[in-house]
Amino acid sequence: MSTSIETLRNIGIIAHIDAGKTTVTERMLYLSGAKHRVGRVDHGTTDTDDDPEEQERGITIFSACVKYNWNEFNVNLLDTPGHVDFTAEVERCLRVLDGAVVVFSAREGVEAQSETVWRQADRYHVPRIVFINKMDREGANFESVFNDIEPRLGGRPVAIEIPVGEGPTHVNDPFRGVIDLVELKLLQFDPETEGKEVTETDIPDDLMDDALLWREQLIEAVCEIDEEALGYVMEDQDVPIDVIRRALRQGCIERTLQPVLCGSALHGIGVQPLMTAVGHYLPSPLDRPPVEGVLPKKPEKTVSRGPSDDEPFSALVFKILPAKTGDNYWIRIYSGSLKQNSRVFCPNRDKKENIAQLWQIHASKKDRDGQTEVLGAGDICCVIGPRFAITGDTLCDGKEQVELPSIQFADTVISMAIEPENTGDRKKLEETLDMLRRQDPTFRAVENEELGQTLISGMGELHLEVIQHRLTRDFGLNVKFYKPRVNYRETIGGTADVVGQCNRQIGATQMFARLSVRVEPLPDASAKTIVFDRLPPECPLQGDVRHAAIQELRDRAEGGGALAGFPLSGLRIEAYDAEIHEEGSDETAFRIAAGDAFDRALETAGPVLLEPVMKVEVTTPDDYMGELVGDLQQRRAIIAATETRGAMTVITAHAPLKEMFGYSGAVRSLSQGRAGSSMEPLGYQAAPKEDAEQFRY
Incomplete structure (x- = not known):
C-alpha cells in the first residue's frame, strides 16, 4: 500500500537559473542515503539532469521526480528548470505539488525568474520555504537577499537560521556554519563527510547578540499566529520549541509567512536542516484543502x-x-x-x-x-x-466522475520553419513532432502543405535550439532549419459599426441576410477576444439561425486577422441587430453575412500588428553599464529601472522580442563575459508601422 499520508511531502525545488536547485536536490539524495555519491552539475553526473542536452549545457531543461526518506518523512521531490523558456515544466509541477522550496543565490539574490516562479506558486496557492544558497560565494549577502523578498515578491520572510560568516575561505569572515534560531544552537558541518556529520554546540558569546536580535523577529512573527506563544512572551517566559514549530508550520501552510534557511548545497552546509524543515513546515496532502x-x-x-x-x-x-x-x-x-x-x-x-x-x-x-x-x-x-x-x-472513477481544473500554459512567442531533407524523412518527422507535442505542451508544430514546410513554435530561442538538437541528434532526422521569427498577433485600432450582408442567388433560391456588428478594442491588447450576442428579444433572428450567426463570429475570431492571418486578440465583438426575409434567410445566409460583417469590421476599425515584448534583466558591473544601456536602446528597449545589488548593477528593460535574438551573446561580448541576462514574456505592444506594412502588401 502507499506511504502514510501524514508523513508524505510532495515538494518542488524552484528558482532562477543557476541558483543551485539541482545541486540542492543532489545533496538531499546523498544525505538521505538515496544515493551513495554526490552528483555534480559541472561533471554531468546528477540524477535529475540525465538528458544529454542538460548535461552538455549544465542546466535543467526537463522536470524530474525523485523520492527519498528523511527522519519519519517520505518525500516526492520535483526538480524544475530555472530558464524561462522551460517555464511550462514549473507550471505543471506547481499545479500538483503541496509545497515548494524556493532557492535564491546569496550573491545574485531575487532575480527575474525568481519573481516568475514565485508568482506561479502564488497562483496555485503553494506554501513555500526559502533556502538562500551559495553562502560560500564571493559577494554573498544573506541580509540583502532576505530584505529583498518582501518588497519584490510580496512575501513575508521569517529567518529560522542565520549564517556564521559569509563568502569563501580567503575572506576575513568566511561562511562556516549556521545558527539555528529555533533551538538557539550553532550547527557546523564536517567537510570530510560532505556535510553528513553535523556538530551542534552552544552559540559563542561573540555571535549571541546577533542571534538574539534575529530570534526576536522570529518570536514576533510566531506571536502574531499563536496565542499560546504570545502568552509565554507576556509572562516573560521562553517560548517552547514545539510551540514555535507549530506556529511556523501554521503560518507556512496558510501562506502568511515563509521560513528562511541558508547554506551551501555544493559543500553540504545547511542542507540537513533544510530537509528537516521540509518535514516540519511544509504540508502533507492532508493539510491542503480538498x-x-x-x-x-x-x-x-x-x-x-x-x-x-x-x-x-x-x-x-x-x-x-x-x-x-x-x-x-x-x-x-x-x-x-x-x-x-x-x-x-x-x-x-x-x-x-x-x-x-x-x-x-x-x-x-x-x-x-x-x-x-x-x-x-x-x-x-x-x-x-x-x-x-x-x-x-x-x-x-467511471462511476463517480469528476473533471479537475486543467493546467494553463503560456502562448508560444517564437517560430521557426523546418522541412525534411528528403521525402523519406517526412513521415518520421511528423511522428516525431507529434511525440514532442505530447511531451511538451508549449511546443507547437503546424504543417504548411503548399510550402512543404512545418512551422514549429516555442517559448524562446533556447527552447527551439533544444528541439533542433533533439530532432537531429536524438532522432537522427535530416532536417533543414530556417531563421527564427517572432509570433505576432493582430488587434484593431478603433471602434467600428458595420452591416454584413448576404444577397445572392444560389440555384433557384434567393438568399438574404443582414447582420449589424460592432467591434471595439479591449484595454489589454493581449486579452482573449470575446463575442457577445446582443440581439434584442424582439429581433426576428431566432433559434438555429441566430446561433449559426453568432457561432460564425466566434469561429472567425479564433482565426487570423486582416493583415497576415496572425491570431487575433484584444477585441470585443457584438451582434446587435439583424434583418431577414420570409424566404432564403437560413443558417447559411447568416453565416455568410456574419463573415462579411467580421471582415468589414476589422478593415474599418484599422488592423494593428502586435509584437511580443520581453522583460529583460541584465546584471552587470558598473564599468559596462553605459555600453549595455546603449545597446538596449538601439534594440528599441525602454529602460524601466536600474538598481544596485552589492557590487553589481541590475538593469530592467522592456524590449521587443524581434530585437533580442542572440542577446545573451551580445551581453557577454560587451561585458567581457562579466554580465549576465535573463528574459521573460511581458505582453504585447503595437509593432512599428514598417513591420505592419510588409504584411499588408
Missing part, C-alpha cells in the same frame, strides 16, 4: 475530492513521456486509490483508459525497483496504459 472539480456532464455543478483512500479515485495527468513500450503518464492522485490492471475514465476525452502498470519515478525514468500493485491518495507516480489522455486531463 481539490475541486466539476461534473463532466453538468459543468455548472462543483464537486470536491478529499485526500483519502476512501474517496472515489481522481488524479491529474501533469506530464507525459513518450516511450516505445508505452507512454509514461505522470499523475498526482488526489483521492481514492489506484490499482494495477484496472480501468479508469478520462472525462476530458470521454474515454475509458487502462492502467496496466504502476511505477514509482526516479529522475525522468521508472524506478527499476519501483513497480507496485496499488498507490493511494496524495502520491505521485507513473502509470503505463492510457492512450487518449493528454497533459492536464483528469483520470477518475
Whole structure:
C-alpha cells in the first residue's frame, strides 16, 4: 500500500537559473542515503539532469521526480528548470505539488525568474520555504537577499537560521556554519563527510547578540499566529520549541509567512536542516484543502475530492513521456486509490483508459525497483496504459466522475520553419513532432502543405535550439532549419459599426441576410477576444439561425486577422441587430453575412500588428553599464529601472522580442563575459508601422 499520508511531502525545488536547485536536490539524495555519491552539475553526473542536452549545457531543461526518506518523512521531490523558456515544466509541477522550496543565490539574490516562479506558486496557492544558497560565494549577502523578498515578491520572510560568516575561505569572515534560531544552537558541518556529520554546540558569546536580535523577529512573527506563544512572551517566559514549530508550520501552510534557511548545497552546509524543515513546515496532502472539480456532464455543478483512500479515485495527468513500450503518464492522485490492471475514465476525452502498470519515478525514468500493485491518495507516480489522455486531463472513477481544473500554459512567442531533407524523412518527422507535442505542451508544430514546410513554435530561442538538437541528434532526422521569427498577433485600432450582408442567388433560391456588428478594442491588447450576442428579444433572428450567426463570429475570431492571418486578440465583438426575409434567410445566409460583417469590421476599425515584448534583466558591473544601456536602446528597449545589488548593477528593460535574438551573446561580448541576462514574456505592444506594412502588401 502507499506511504502514510501524514508523513508524505510532495515538494518542488524552484528558482532562477543557476541558483543551485539541482545541486540542492543532489545533496538531499546523498544525505538521505538515496544515493551513495554526490552528483555534480559541472561533471554531468546528477540524477535529475540525465538528458544529454542538460548535461552538455549544465542546466535543467526537463522536470524530474525523485523520492527519498528523511527522519519519519517520505518525500516526492520535483526538480524544475530555472530558464524561462522551460517555464511550462514549473507550471505543471506547481499545479500538483503541496509545497515548494524556493532557492535564491546569496550573491545574485531575487532575480527575474525568481519573481516568475514565485508568482506561479502564488497562483496555485503553494506554501513555500526559502533556502538562500551559495553562502560560500564571493559577494554573498544573506541580509540583502532576505530584505529583498518582501518588497519584490510580496512575501513575508521569517529567518529560522542565520549564517556564521559569509563568502569563501580567503575572506576575513568566511561562511562556516549556521545558527539555528529555533533551538538557539550553532550547527557546523564536517567537510570530510560532505556535510553528513553535523556538530551542534552552544552559540559563542561573540555571535549571541546577533542571534538574539534575529530570534526576536522570529518570536514576533510566531506571536502574531499563536496565542499560546504570545502568552509565554507576556509572562516573560521562553517560548517552547514545539510551540514555535507549530506556529511556523501554521503560518507556512496558510501562506502568511515563509521560513528562511541558508547554506551551501555544493559543500553540504545547511542542507540537513533544510530537509528537516521540509518535514516540519511544509504540508502533507492532508493539510491542503480538498481539490475541486466539476461534473463532466453538468459543468455548472462543483464537486470536491478529499485526500483519502476512501474517496472515489481522481488524479491529474501533469506530464507525459513518450516511450516505445508505452507512454509514461505522470499523475498526482488526489483521492481514492489506484490499482494495477484496472480501468479508469478520462472525462476530458470521454474515454475509458487502462492502467496496466504502476511505477514509482526516479529522475525522468521508472524506478527499476519501483513497480507496485496499488498507490493511494496524495502520491505521485507513473502509470503505463492510457492512450487518449493528454497533459492536464483528469483520470477518475467511471462511476463517480469528476473533471479537475486543467493546467494553463503560456502562448508560444517564437517560430521557426523546418522541412525534411528528403521525402523519406517526412513521415518520421511528423511522428516525431507529434511525440514532442505530447511531451511538451508549449511546443507547437503546424504543417504548411503548399510550402512543404512545418512551422514549429516555442517559448524562446533556447527552447527551439533544444528541439533542433533533439530532432537531429536524438532522432537522427535530416532536417533543414530556417531563421527564427517572432509570433505576432493582430488587434484593431478603433471602434467600428458595420452591416454584413448576404444577397445572392444560389440555384433557384434567393438568399438574404443582414447582420449589424460592432467591434471595439479591449484595454489589454493581449486579452482573449470575446463575442457577445446582443440581439434584442424582439429581433426576428431566432433559434438555429441566430446561433449559426453568432457561432460564425466566434469561429472567425479564433482565426487570423486582416493583415497576415496572425491570431487575433484584444477585441470585443457584438451582434446587435439583424434583418431577414420570409424566404432564403437560413443558417447559411447568416453565416455568410456574419463573415462579411467580421471582415468589414476589422478593415474599418484599422488592423494593428502586435509584437511580443520581453522583460529583460541584465546584471552587470558598473564599468559596462553605459555600453549595455546603449545597446538596449538601439534594440528599441525602454529602460524601466536600474538598481544596485552589492557590487553589481541590475538593469530592467522592456524590449521587443524581434530585437533580442542572440542577446545573451551580445551581453557577454560587451561585458567581457562579466554580465549576465535573463528574459521573460511581458505582453504585447503595437509593432512599428514598417513591420505592419510588409504584411499588408
